[in-house]
Amino acid sequence: MVRTHLNRERIAQAALDFIDEHGSVSLSMRKLGTYLGVEAMAIYRHVEGREALLDCVLQRLMSGVVDGLDEALGQSWQGYLQDIAHRIRDVAIRHPKAFPLVVTQHPAAPWIRPPIRDLDLIEHLLRTLREYGLPDDMVVDVYQSFSSFLMGHLLLEAMHAGADPTAxxxxxxxxxxxxxxxxxxxxxxxxxxxxxxxxxxxxxxxxxxxxxxxxxxxxxxxxxxxx
Amino acid sequence: MVRTHLNRERIAQAALDFIDEHGSVSLSMRKLGTYLGVEAMAIYRHVEGREALLDCVLQRLMSGVVDGLDEALGQSWQGYLQDIAHRIRDVAIRHPKAFPLVVTQHPAAPWIRPPIRDLDLIEHLLRTLREYGLPDDMVVDVYQSFSSFLMGHLLLEAMHAGADPTAxxxxxxxxxxxxxxxxxxxxxxxxxxxxxxxxxxxxxxxxxxxxxxxxxxxxxxxxxxxx
DNA sequence: ACAGACCGAACTACACTGTAAACTTGAGGC
DNA sequence: GCCTCAAGTTTACAGTGTAGTTCGGTCTGT
Structure with missing residues (x-):
């Protein structure tokens, strides 16, 4: 009996579900293994380790944001920024226990600013702002201001929403x-x-x-x- | 031979030093023990556990901010806010590896907003703003805006400064x-x-x-x- | 001065973690 | 039929947080 084979996607989704339920600190390879109905070590066939696993979860978290972002175009850069901001806020609110993972450094690119850690999204943002005619230094300024604004607000909001109600x-x-x-x-x-x-x-x-x-x-x- | 006895202060300071040097994730009770020249279990006589230890470190981190804050008074609430902001920024920059600990929830007071986790400081801030004549709802507004602004900026700055240079x-x-x-x-x-x-x-x-x-x-x- | 309380430090033990290496199994190709 | 090879399992090990217990010196009451 071949229960649908393991793969990165399924593992990431299960890890996200587990984190939503029990929090990220209590996620361990063994627990995720039993959660998947599989031996813990099987996970290592598909992801390199715990750190990489959490990175997968983050990627899956943010994957919805960048998809279908092009439809949001055509208005103004103000509307575009509003749209991205609300998309990311939705993620933070829907996954308050997982969202704080954005503060962990991206291993391959320490200069990437949370909570926007997706290179595709960064590329999209920079390119779009440029196309709206903003000068380059202003584009970078916006990216950085935007980052720290989202960081401050959403992390606080997520912490508040994800606080253990049984505290x-x-x-x-x-x-x-x-x-x-x-x-x-x-x-x-x-x-x-x-x-x-x-x-x-x-x-x-x-x-x-x-x-x-x-x-x-x-x-x-x-x-x-x-x- | 009684090597200067352990106490909460000394432990917190050593833990802070260790974190500044090696980062907070690699701080373990055993390593802190050897760092203090003492058996790991001795630490439990003075702090309740790892979580409490990190809380002590945070307290020690922020202790300098609230001390000598009264001298900063007498100007305007604008100057007062500027002063607090710069004090906290100094902490974030001097201890980039320890500062991210502010995002961990205060166990006894989940409603406290990082990075201002010190109740004394919160009390001081709220009282002072009130004394400057700001209406109550505005006082709370300022506290919350202030928190998320500092959170966003300083966490990002600390992550940047604390990034492993050997990455x-x-x-x-x-x-x-x-x-x-x-x-x-x-x-x-x-x-x-x-x-x-x-x-x-x-x-x-x-x-x-x-x-x-x-x-x-x-x-x-x-x-x-x-x- | 001395006996006893006391308390901080050390030791032992246990469950749990991440991860590496060797092993088993089962499906596809010759 | 057998070979191959990859996915999953088993075993193993070092390191973690922490509870329980023991030891040895210091302080206190008389």
Missing amino acids: PATAIREEEAPAPAPFGRINLDTHPTVQELSGLLQRNTSEEQFEIGLEAMIDRIEANLRS | PATAIREEEAPAPAPFGRINLDTHPTVQELSGLLQRNTSEEQFEIGLEAMIDRIEANLRS
């Missing part, structure tokens, strides 16, 4: 006072402002802030272009 | 053509734009971009305040 939220106060403070009682006395603003702090306005920040970045580029 | 920069081209392309020859044919812009891409303008981005963020807050 203990342990108390720091040594007393076991059952104080029903907001978000798992934290030193209410030494940090009164934090406590007072807790309501506002735990409000999730990620999406709004993402849109505002993205808009602001694009505005800034526009202003820079005109000057 | 192979392997070729993707199967030919072993010795093409002296910029930054470790990468698929010159399929990604011509990347290649063409390689000169601009590898230019390090992190500091400039940091200043520009920080300024822009503050301007945005000001504009938001006036409206």
Whole structure:
């Protein structure tokens, strides 16, 4: 009986599923093996090792972003950037446990900036911006600003979304006072402002802030272009 | 002979030194033990485990930021934010291998946003902004924008600075053509734009971009305040 | 000064990790 | 029929985090 043979695709998909479910730190070759119904060492026939495996997962994660990106063209570079940004945000939100893998360095190209680690996507971005008439130094500027903006927002959003819901939220106060403070009682006395603003702090306005920040970045580029 | 007794401080400092030298992934209890001239298990008398150890390192990393922050007061909230931002950037640059630890979740407070993981610092920031007269919702907004801005910029900068200089920069081209392309020859044919812009891409303008981005963020807050 | 509590450091043990090497098996080609 | 060869398995080993236990010196109460 030949259960559909192993290959890079199937392994990457299974690893992604596993990570979505249990987190990336608890992914081990052996666990992935049993998850695939196969002996752990069989995986090494198809990927070089754990690091390469995680790289495959990342590639699979981002593969959807670059595909069908050409249809998004034809508007303006502003719309194009908005489109890419939202595509990547979708990935981050759909796979919050896997997305933080973008901070691991690409072994073959340390100069690639997360979270856009896909060379095809980088090429597409640079080329398109150029075709929209942006000068070269501005193109690189946009790429870099865009990277760090996405990095900051999406990593935070993913961490928030991927936080273990079963987290203990342990108390720091040594007393076991059952104080029903907001978000798992934290030193209410030494940090009164934090406590007072807790309501506002735990409000999730990620999406709004993402849109505002993205808009602001694009505005800034526009202003820079005109000057 | 009582070689200066172990304590949390000494352990955290040694761990930080070790990470600065060899990176955080290769820090193990046993290696830290020998690094301290002590048996690995002795460490468990002072810190609860590996996770707690890394948390100690983070605490030690950021301890310098909040100390002596009151002297930076008295100017304006703009100057205050600039000051904090530069202090944290200094940490990121001085400890590029340790800084990425900020993305690990704080176990007791998952709602804390990296890279500002120090409750004292958060309290200080929120209180100060309030004292400068910013309305509560704006205070929280600033905290969150500030976090993601620092996160994006500093993590990228740290990754860049902490990249293993002995990295192979392997070729993707199967030919072993010795093409002296910029930054470790990468698929010159399929990604011509990347290649063409390689000169601009590898230019390090992190500091400039940091200043520009920080300024822009503050301007945005000001504009938001006036409206 | 001395006895006993005490506590930090060391040792042992165990389950689990990544990975290399040798081995088994089963399908296709002569 | 046998040969080949690649995919999957088994075995092995060094290294990991950490719980449990033991040892040896220091501090304290009298």
